[in-house]
Amino acid sequence: QKEVEQDPGPLSVPEGAIVSLNCTYSNSAFQYFMWYRQYSRKGPELLMYTYSSGNKEDGRFTAQVDKSSKYISLFIRDSQPSDSATYLCAIRGTYKYIFGTGTRLKVLA
Amino acid sequence: ETGVTQTPRHLVMGMTNKKSLKCEQHLGHNAMYWYKQSAKKPLELMFVYSLEERVENNSVPSRFSPECPNSSHLFLHLHTLQPEDSALYLCASSQERGKGLYEQYFGPGTRLTVT
Numbered sequence: 001q002k003e004v005e006q007d008p009g010p011l012s013v014p015e016g017a018i019v020s021l022n023c024t025y026s027n028s029a030f031q032y033f034m035w036y037r038q039y040s041r042k043g044p045e046l047l048m049y050t051y052s053s054g055n056k057e058d059g060r061f062t063a064q065v066d067k068s069s070k071y072i073s074l075f076i077r078d079s080q081p082s083d084s085a086t087y088l089c090a091i092r093g094t095y096k097y098i099f100g101t102g103t104r105l106k107v108l109a
Numbered sequence: 110e111t112g113v114t115q116t117p118r119h120l121v122m123g124m125t126n127k128k129s130l131k132c133e134q135h136l137g138h139n140a141m142y143w144y145k146q147s148a149k150k151p152l153e154l155m156f157v158y159s160l161e162e163r164v165e166n167n168s169v170p171s172r173f174s175p176e177c178p179n180s181s182h183l184f185l186h187l188h189t190l191q192p193e194d195s196a197l198y199l200c201a202s203s204q205e206r207g208k209g210l211y212e213q214y215f216g217p218g219t220r221l222t223v224t
Contacts, residue, residue, distance in 0.1 A: 008149055043113070043199050043215030044152070088152065096165065097142075097213060099152035 003027055006089055006100025014108050019076040023089035023100045026070065032092040033065050035074045037085045038102065044088055048074070079107045111135055113216035115200050121222045122190065130185040130219045132200030140205045141183040142213065143175060146197040158183060159205055190223045197221070 006023045013019055021035075032051055036044035048063040050056045050072075056063045064073040072089055086102040113134045122128050134141060143155040157165035158177040172194075174186040183200055197220050201213040 002151070004151065006151075041217065043201070043217050045215065046212045049212075090152075096154065096157075097152075098154075101149060101151050 003098045004089060004091060004100040007103055008101045010104040010106060012106045012108060013079055015079060015081060017079050017107070019074075019079050019083070019105060019107075021074040021076075021087050021089075021103050021105070023072045024070055025072065025091050025098075027091070028067065028070065030091040030093055030098075033063070033072045034090045034092065034097075035061075035063055035072075036088040036090060036099075038088060039085045047087075079105075081107045081109045083107050113200055113202055113214050115198075115216035115219050117219060118217065119220045119222075121224060122187070123224055124190060124192075126190075127186070127188040129187065130198055130200075130221075132183040132185075132216055134181055134183075134200075134202035134214070134216075136202055136204075136214060138202040138204045138214070139180055140203050141177060141180075142201040142203075143183065143185050144199040144201065146199055146218070152199070156185075187221075190221075192223050195221055195223045 004025045034049040035047045037047045038044040050063045050065045053065050053067045060077045062075040084106045086104045088102040089100040090097050116131045140159040142157050145153045154167050155169045156175040161177050172189050176184040197218040199218045200216040203211045203213045
C-alpha cells in the first residue's frame with residue numbers, strides 16, 4: 001500500500017466552481033499535512049499546511065484533515081484560471097516528506 | 110539570485126556520459142534535498158543532507174552520487190544512467206530545528222533526458 005494515495009486527474013472545472021482535491025494516507029504517526037501547488041516548469045511551492053486534525057482557511061483555500069479516516073482535502077472556492085496547476089498533498093516525518101502523485105487541475109475560463 | 114536555483118535547467122545525456130546537476134540555496138537553510146519527479150508518480154525523495162551530513166538515502170542506485178560541500182550547495186553526480194532515469198530532478202532546502210514544520214523551498218528543477 002502506498003503511504004499517500006492521490007487521484008492524478010486531470011480535473012477540469014469551469015471558472016467559479018468549487019474544487020475538492022483529496023488524498024488518503026496510511027501511517028497514522030504523521031502530524032503535518034501539506035498541500036503544494038506546482039505550475040508547469042516550476043518547482044512545487046507550499047500552499048497550506050495543517051497540524052493534526054481540523055480545518056485551516058486562507059482566502060479561497062481551505063485545508064481539512066480527518067485523522068480518524070486518514071483523509072486530507074483541499075477546497076478551492078471561486079476557482080480561477082490562474083489556479084490551473086498540479087496540486088500535491090504531502091505528509092511530513094523527520095527529514096522526510098512523502099508526496100502524493102499530484103492532481104492536475106485545469107480551470108476553464 | 111534568490112531562493113533555490115538549479116543548473117542546468119535541461120540536460121540530455123547518453124548512457125555512457127558523466128554529468129553533474131548543481132543546486133544552490135540563498136536562504137541560509139541547513140538542510141538540502143534531492144527529489145526525482147516522474148510522470149504519474151509521486152515525488153521520490155532521493156537524498157537528504159542536514160548540516161552537510163547525509164541523513165537519508167532512499168535506496169538510490171549508485172549511478173547517482175550526491176555531494177554537499179557546504180550548506181549552500183548540493184550536487185548530484187550522474188554516470189552510466191538508464192533511460193528510465195529520465196525525469197525532473199528537484200532540489201529543495203529547509204531550516205530544520207527538530208520538531209515542527211519548516212517549509213521546504215524547491216528549485217525549478219533540471220529536466221533530464223537519457224538517450
